[in-house]
Amino acid sequence: MGQEVRYRVRGGRPLNGTAFIQGAKNAVLPMIGAALLAAKGRTVLRNVPIIEDVKRALELAEHIGAKVEFHEAERTVVIDASRLNDPERAVLPADIASRFRGSVLFVPALMHRMRQARIEGVGGCNLGSRKLDFHYRGFARLGAEVTEDDARNHINIKADNLRGGHLYLDTPSHTGTENLIMAAVLAPGTTVIEHAALEPEVLDVIEFLTRMGAKIRGGGTGFITVEGVDELTAVEHTIMSDRIDSGVFAMMAAATGGEVSLVGAHLEHLGVARWKLEQMGVEFAQQGAVLHVRRDAGSPLRPINAVTSPYPGFATDLQSPLMALATMAEGESYLHEAIYDGRFALADELIKMGAKIEVDGTRAIVHGHTALRGTPVVAHDLRTGAALVLAALVAEGETEVAPGYLVDRGHAQFEKRLLALGADVVRENA
Numbered sequence: 001m002g003q004e005v006r007y008r009v010r011g012g013r014p015l016n017g018t019a020f021i022q023g024a025k026n027a028v029l030p031m032i033g034a035a036l037l038a039a040k041g042r043t044v045l046r047n048v049p050i051i052e053d054v055k056r057a058l059e060l061a062e063h064i065g066a067k068v069e070f071h072e073a074e075r076t077v078v079i080d081a082s083r084l085n086d087p088e089r090a091v092l093p094a095d096i097a098s099r100f101r102g103s104v105l106f107v108p109a110l111m112h113r114m115r116q117a118r119i120e121g122v123g124g125c126n127l128g129s130r131k132l133d134f135h136y137r138g139f140a141r142l143g144a145e146v147t148e149d150d151a152r153n154h155i156n157i158k159a160d161n162l163r164g165g166h167l168y169l170d171t172p173s174h175t176g177t178e179n180l181i182m183a184a185v186l187a188p189g190t191t192v193i194e195h196a197a198l199e200p201e202v203l204d205v206i207e208f209l210t211r212m213g214a215k216i217r218g219g220g221t222g223f224i225t226v227e228g229v230d231e232l233t234a235v236e237h238t239i240m241s242d243r244i245d246s247g248v249f250a251m252m253a254a255a256t257g258g259e260v261s262l263v264g265a266h267l268e269h270l271g272v273a274r275w276k277l278e279q280m281g282v283e284f285a286q287q288g289a290v291l292h293v294r295r296d297a298g299s300p301l302r303p304i305n306a307v308t309s310p311y312p313g314f315a316t317d318l319q320s321p322l323m324a325l326a327t328m329a330e331g332e333s334y335l336h337e338a339i340y341d342g343r344f345a346l347a348d349e350l351i352k353m354g355a356k357i358e359v360d361g362t363r364a365i366v367h368g369h370t371a372l373r374g375t376p377v378v379a380h381d382l383r384t385g386a387a388l389v390l391a392a393l394v395a396e397g398e399t400e401v402a403p404g405y406l407v408d409r410g411h412a413q414f415e416k417r418l419l420a421l422g423a424d425v426v427r428e429n430a
């Protein structure tokens with residue numbers, strides 16, 4: 001587990017300068033899973049973010065028999081999955097898998113390469129109920145036998161006869177879409193996935209799989225067709241930039257009344273979040289592959305209404321930093337969290353800092369503007385952690401955000417990048 005980490009932040013400095021946006025967590029995790037589908041050669045993934053979730057994913061890949069190298073200075077991962085043939089190792093053990101949600105993305109590789117899988121746990125942010133029924137029901141419709149071992153809380157999968165099938169999702173699940181595509185790419189016949197996710201990371205994964213030799217049509221339309229192929233080849237791919245990381249840095253610049261250049265960030269990936277931030281008074285200018293963000297410190301932030309929804313709607317992962325930003329706006333902001341039923345744990349932490357927020361189930365009203373003050377606060381999940389660091393950047397005095405591990409799950413070298421922008425921040429062992 002390593003030592004507990006915390007972030008200590010002293011507020012009051014505007015962020016100015018250049019930040020390098022990391023590769024996307026939610027693209028690299030499925031790609032590590034997809035790389036394990038290649039029975040020959042070595043996959044090279046570039047622009048890999050140095051985050052805890054990637055480290056766990058690589059531990060998991062090694063655990064099931066892959067050879068893995070993470071060249072951190074080069075942000076490059078090399079994966080050799082040629083020896084994934086020991087069914088004894090077709091297990092996602094709880095001690096690794098329950099630490100990140102992306103572990104579920106290894107199931108297709110286990111099914112195709114070892115004909116079976118045992119899932120002892122799947123983790124991820126604690127955001128209320130987060131089921132995996134679309135994944136398991138979809139695998140079953142593609143011919144897998146999925147059984148629950150209730151006594152041990154394990155899922156056992158036998159996959160001797162995977163084949164194409166007609167699938168639909170009740171809601172366009174992000175990892176569900178990726179997992180069903182990966183289950184279908186090596187299954188004989190045609191698979192159709194209706195009501196598929198449209199997230200840019202899903203499209204990046206489709207591009208990667210296509211480069212590996214998969215036959216996938218309809219990415220970005222919500223209606224995906226996969227023709228099963230006999231084998232996939234190891235290839236090289238550069239991971240797209242992380243739109244949530246971009247959004248967090250943009251909101252930090254807005255909160256502090258600063259001006260930042262986000263290298264690798266793309267406005268179109270922000271979806272509705274772009275328009276909401278503009279309504280609040282944030283100015284964007286896309287200059288090729290660099291996104292320039294500023295907020296005039298002299299003019300007040302305006303309040304906002306936002307409802308989270310799948311892409312291109314307002315990303316749920318940006319809802320927490322938006323709540324923190326809304327405490328700084330002049331007036332009442334209204335937030336409706338329509339994806340997760342437990343993503344408002346942040347409100348109580350912001351209230352400790354002096355915010356005025358009323359929560360009613362999945363709806364929240366943020367009464368701004370309130371002066372925030374530093375105090376020890378709890379990062380209940382990854383984005384709560386990032387949002388609290390954002391709040392701390394404007395709070396009076398010092399804020400301690402812990403556990404820092406949750407921030408480090410998804411934001412690479414957060415302290416270093418904030419320091420480069422002029423923040424007063426320390427990441428230290430608690």
Ligand SMILES: CC(=O)N[C@H]1[C@@H](OP(=O)(O)OP(=O)(O)OC[C@H]2O[C@@H](n3ccc(=O)[nH]c3=O)[C@H](O)[C@@H]2O)O[C@H](CO)[C@@H](O)[C@@H]1O
Pocket residue numbers: 025026029101102129130131132133134135171172173174175176310316317339340341
């Ligand atoms: C590793 C990764 O990519 N994580 C992202 C992914 O999570 P993840 O893919 O887990 O999120 P989903 O899109 O699947 O979840 C959306 C909603 O559908 C529900 N659901 C999902 C699957 C299922 O089998 N049954 C079910 O009921 C969930 O409980 C949730 O309420 O998309 C989320 C929504 O944009 C983001 O917050 C996460 O950062």
Ligand SMILES: C=C(OP(=O)(O)O)C(=O)O
Pocket residue numbers: 100101102123124125126127317382383410
């Ligand atoms: C919810 C998140 O991640 P995960 O699905 O990996 O828990 C997130 O990135 O905010």
